[in-house]
Amino acid sequence: xxxxxxxxxxxxxxxxxxxxxxxxxxxxxxxxxxxxxxxxxxxxxxxxxxxxxxxxxxxxxxxxxxxxxxxxxxxxxxxxxxxxxxxxxxxxxxxxxxxxxxxxxxxxxxxxxxxxxxxxxxxxxxxxxxxxxxxxxxxxxxxxxxxxxxxxxxxxxxxxxxxxxxxxxxxxxxxxxxxxxxxxxxxxxxxxxxxxxxxxxxxxxxxxxxxxxxxxxxxxxxxxxxxxxxxxxxxxxxxxxxxxxxxxxxxxxxxxxxxxxxxxxxxxxxxxxxxxxxxxxxxxxxxxxxxxxxxxxxxxxxxxxxxxxxxxxxxxxxxxxxxxxxxxxxxxxxxxxxxxxxxxxxxxxxxxxxxxxxxxxxxxxxxxxxxxxxxxxxxxx
Amino acid sequence: xxxxxxxxxxxxxxxxxxxxxxxxxxxxxxxxxxxxxxxxxxxxxxxxxxxxxxxxxxxxxxxxxxxxxxxxxxxxxxxxxxxxxxxxxxxxxxxxxxxxxxxxxxxxxxxxxxxxxxxxxxxxxxxxxxxxxxxxxxxxxxxxxxxxxxxxxxxxxxxxxxxxxxxxxxxxxxxxxxxxxxxxxxxxxxxxxxxxxxxxxxxxxxxxxxxxxxxxxxxxxxxxxxxxxxxxxxxxxxxxxxxxxxxxxxxxxxxxxxxxxxxxxxxxxxxxxxxxxxxxxxxxxxxxxxxxxxxxxxxxxxxxxxxxxxxxxxxxxxxxxxxxxxxxxxxxxxxxxxxx
Numbered sequence: 001x002x003x004x005x006x007x008x009x010x011x012x013x014x015x016x017x018x019x020x021x022x023x024x025x026x027x028x029x030x031x032x033x034x035x036x037x038x039x040x041x042x043x044x045x046x047x048x049x050x051x052x053x054x055x056x057x058x059x060x061x062x063x064x065x066x067x068x069x070x071x072x073x074x075x076x077x078x079x080x081x082x083x084x085x086x087x088x089x090x091x092x093x094x095x096x097x098x099x100x101x102x103x104x105x106x107x108x109x110x111x112x113x114x115x116x117x118x119x120x121x122x123x124x125x126x127x128x129x130x131x132x133x134x135x136x137x138x139x140x141x142x143x144x145x146x147x148x149x150x151x152x153x154x155x156x157x158x159x160x161x162x163x164x165x166x167x168x169x170x171x172x173x174x175x176x177x178x179x180x181x182x183x184x185x186x187x188x189x190x191x192x193x194x195x196x197x198x199x200x201x202x203x204x205x206x207x208x209x210x211x212x213x214x215x216x217x218x219x220x221x222x223x224x225x226x227x228x229x230x231x232x233x234x235x236x237x238x239x240x241x242x243x244x245x246x247x248x249x250x251x252x253x254x255x256x257x258x259x260x261x262x263x264x265x266x267x268x269x270x271x272x273x274x275x276x277x278x279x280x281x282x283x284x285x286x287x288x289x290x291x292x293x294x295x296x297x298x299x300x301x302x303x304x305x306x307x308x309x310x311x312x313x314x315x316x317x318x319x320x321x322x323x324x325x326x327x328x329x330x331x332x333x334x335x336x337x338x339x340x341x342x343x344x345x346x347x348x349x350x351x352x353x354x355x356x357x358x359x360x361x362x363x364x365x366x367x368x369x370x371x372x373x374x375x376x377x378x379x380x381x
Numbered sequence: 382x383x384x385x386x387x388x389x390x391x392x393x394x395x396x397x398x399x400x401x402x403x404x405x406x407x408x409x410x411x412x413x414x415x416x417x418x419x420x421x422x423x424x425x426x427x428x429x430x431x432x433x434x435x436x437x438x439x440x441x442x443x444x445x446x447x448x449x450x451x452x453x454x455x456x457x458x459x460x461x462x463x464x465x466x467x468x469x470x471x472x473x474x475x476x477x478x479x480x481x482x483x484x485x486x487x488x489x490x491x492x493x494x495x496x497x498x499x500x501x502x503x504x505x506x507x508x509x510x511x512x513x514x515x516x517x518x519x520x521x522x523x524x525x526x527x528x529x530x531x532x533x534x535x536x537x538x539x540x541x542x543x544x545x546x547x548x549x550x551x552x553x554x555x556x557x558x559x560x561x562x563x564x565x566x567x568x569x570x571x572x573x574x575x576x577x578x579x580x581x582x583x584x585x586x587x588x589x590x591x592x593x594x595x596x597x598x599x600x601x602x603x604x605x606x607x608x609x610x611x612x613x614x615x616x617x618x619x620x621x622x623x624x625x626x627x628x629x630x631x632x633x634x635x636x637x638x639x640x641x642x643x644x645x646x647x648x649x650x651x652x653x654x655x656x657x658x659x660x661x662x663x664x665x666x667x668x669x670x671x672x673x674x675x676x677x678x679x680x681x682x683x684x685x686x687x688x689x690x691x692x693x694x695x696x697x698x699x700x701x702x703x704x705x706x707x708x709x710x711x712x713x714x715x716x717x718x719x720x721x
Contacts, residue, residue, distance in 0.1 A: 072619055092622040105620035109638045118634075119624035170624065 014047035023048040029078035038064040040230035051207040053217040056227035062210045070099045098172040102179040104163035106151040113147040119170040137165045157188045177209045193219045214254050251300040258346050260299045278342040284317040286373040298379045303349040305375040308367050319370035455691035458485040488692035505673040509655035512594040516651050520602030528610035589665035602647040609643025649708040
């Protein structure tokens, strides 16, 4: 019984299974454009049927990495293996990979049907087979009735579907998606995100998605690789990345966070205590860390993990005091900006669980902020 | 990363338009401007109408009126006088009280009956079509290479294509005589290189005419093709490659169909003037070459038969209107597709 649970966990999380063979192996890949190092010594394993997100700001090298997988760029050094085969020198038209472009890159002189069928036509498939498979694929992305239209007669969402259908028709084992939802409006994006995940599960294709939108990455991904200045700084599930960021950069890039500089004053295997000049009391963290004592550290606390109250909390750790400077009511939650005595402003969010707030915290009021000892994360600079 | 070069740089444009605005505002206070504006306003003409009217006025003055005059002459009969044709409307009778209309469709009938004009038409179209094809075969790779060269080089290369325009057209055609004649540059070079033993007659042959037309009209082919190929979205080619398309096939499946508006524009720009070309065949071609432009010249200046010359011009114009209309429809289609 216990072993079968483990087994299924291994299937859902192949990266935790030492026996799993990675589908894509990126080994110490570097890509330079002249002096500029776009991708810097990246090593990464991606497993079959994963939905892997490369997340980072503009110019972080995520698109270059994707283009190297597609074959549009060759690594300056290092190797990429797909399904165990070294991809060096293999042109894009001979790779078992398809890509959905950020601009969709639909052929403007062809109808939806011809666009979707293009890959099969290049393979030299029979006309009747192409027609059947195109019809099925268009049905899958619910674009059947638009088959005779030209791309310029379609809306952004429809074009996105056609581009997806075109990239999927050759039944690739690996689909690369460059900002797949970037051109869609917010509502459509949310709907398409879930459709994309469903489609990926249904077809069993490995997806590698590039995005700068952390929310998109969180919804889509089985794992996220956060990139910064050509390097992968952290790889993990969305939850790992959000709850246990390893660096200040990751903590700040994913969601919002309150950061305090500090230094260790007690370092035990099961807890640490950190003194932060911006907080008037030490921070107690209920888990050990792997850092040299006295080294400069940062304590990160997510806004939703800080509680506000008008009563003074018990104990002498993990709380502070401040004055409410801003309240933003967003419907589902409210955002409070609170000014501490040290001059630091904290961001606190609170779900609006009740229509009437008994405490009724208002502007310029003095409040207490406290957090659970499992909430803070200690990160490096 | 690929979008760096797309960023617009407005500051200079803003400064420029600010300067223009300042000038316009100053202009508005000048008496002639206010006077004209007041006058036009009284007639119900606003500034916008005036701006739109300007190109129409231009077309009316320099195209429609001359066209109507030529059309009128083409329907009149010749006579020995100055000008050498009968007026269409004539006052007759003893006291010039009745108006007579002299319409003479005979000129067009004559064009139809005398096989010389038909042969000249067919020959001109043949020469123009062949030269257009050669120009396209040379111009397309040229435009393609320029459009795909690095941004740094594109301007220089395009400049080199346009550079011959800085010299007079006539001078450049004369220069070809010096190149092609029996003891000219080309023959001397070929003899020196040992390719031939004695000069090959090249001047006053059809070869020289094709050479001259292709040389003179090449920029007109390269420019619209370059404009088209340069703005092509290269990710389309990447998408084609990604879907298993080899580069050569991608060219025929994607690049070529997408550049068709440029091909049509370039071919029209070469074909239409080449049909009526007069200078090149008369300077470089065989003396007996039948080109409609030469026939027109002969009728007009040698025979002083203005009505027949006008009829030739009108027939030529009507014949060329068909490709022009096709060209404009192709343009409209591209414009529509470009709205995406």
